[in-house]
Amino acid sequence: MAISDPELMKALQEVKDPEIPTISIVELGIVTVAERREKLAYVELTPTFVGCPALDMIRSEVENRLSKVDGVEKVSVQYVMSPPWTSDRITSEGRKKLIEFGIAPPISQSEEQWIQAPPCPYCGGEEGDVHNLFGPTACRAIFYCRRCKEPFEGMKPV
């Protein structure tokens, strides 16, 4: 990752995921570059999913927030595919906040195996089933906890 401007990163910490308002885009791991080029704040973001409909919203929120940082006159936000976002980019703080919101953070999966259920975000139970590989957003799947008998959402490992 390029060396990012700490002041810009601090401001980006206030930009939350539109679907999961407890987690910031920094914690989600989608900010790959945030640097000053004189009076321009230049930001590169890597989408969680290529077709994520929140991309434009996130872009305008980043523009709004960074334009309020001292010394910034212009903001440029680029979406890039490289490096590709993977669920390993979510920070440990981000993983905690996902659980607080009731979404299980992704667990690492082997390529050969079918998708495994992550621990339940409510009771921590590990005896879960995959209920649906697809959920309310592209990046989430639906699981079922056999211990507390609750369905729950989890971020898809990608």
Added chain:
Amino acid sequence: MNQLSRGMDISDPIYQKALKDLLFQLADDELCIGHRDSEWLGLAPDIEEDVAFSSIAQDEVGHATFYYERLAEIGEQDSDTLAFGRGSHERRNACLTERENGDWAYSIVRHFFYDTFDALRLEALAKSSYPPLAEGVAKIQREERYHLLHMHLWFVRLCLAGGEARKRMETAIWKVWPDISGLFSWGAWEEELLQRQVIHTSSLVLQQQWEERIRPVFAEAGIEWIEAMPEPVKKGRLGDHFPELNHLLGELSSVYALDPAARW
């Protein structure tokens, strides 16, 4: 763009023509199948499949947008115009993707066969000499894995279920089969794409790879392999399509056509 300098020479007119044709194939395939997926919303056999097919539709249309944007980057019109504003003869999708959904069995069989092909096609593009394409493919592969897992599961379960499910699956497989070979074509520029390493697998090898992957699943599902694979009736990759594509485009573009210059 320094990204481009790492790849082949985009200013070479043949490289550019071949690349654009390929990007149209990718984009048009994903847009058509994504639109067909979205037609299941509210009609799928259960609510979980409503969710799944909507989510898959969103992924596929998102991938189409990605490919259209790469076209816009190298001199084509903006992605909306490319998605909504082109006639059927300009479309480069394989005819399989434009077919109507039919019943659930047909949709599952079509999608499973398409996703298996798409996974192989993405592998053939992963080391493309055009870096923006290779980078997007690396990302898209991670998403497509889920589609394939889902369709594979349905394919095998419905075949093994016996009764009406199996009968419908057998009918669907026979119905889909004549459209399969049209998937493997790389269009009018295959030689050039291979020479310039935009792609790394010929259409012939792609078809062999597809058969190698599908055969064991037929065995798993207790379905007898169909030896003959007929030549496609219409060559979608060359712009020759069934009337179903016109209907699809009419529906897909109905809002856009009201006022193509409107900003949303």
